[in-house]
Amino acid sequence: MQIREEKRISCPYCSEVITVLLDTSVDEQHYTEDCSVCCQPIALDVIIDATAATEVYARQENE
Numbered sequence: 001m002q003i004r005e006e007k008r009i010s011c012p013y014c015s016e017v018i019t020v021l022l023d024t025s026v027d028e029q030h031y032t033e034d035c036s037v038c039c040q041p042i043a044l045d046v047i048i049d050a051t052a053a054t055e056v057y058a059r060q061e062n063e
């Protein structure tokens with residue numbers, strides 16, 4: 001079972017597409033990662049559904 005997966009997201013601040021590395025051994029997680037382009041803190045909501053598909057939602061940390 002693969003526990004790390006790369007996902008591409010669009011930064012909610014600068015709209016650049018960045019790659020984040022997810023730990024898919026956890027069903028649902030919320031954490032903050034700094035954008036590699038603009039260095040602003042992106043709040044990431046990661047949800048693994050029943051079919052093991054990974055959904056990532058990126059939003060501004062203070063929203």
Ligand SMILES: [Zn+2]
Binds near residue numbers: 035
């Ligand atoms: Zn950014």
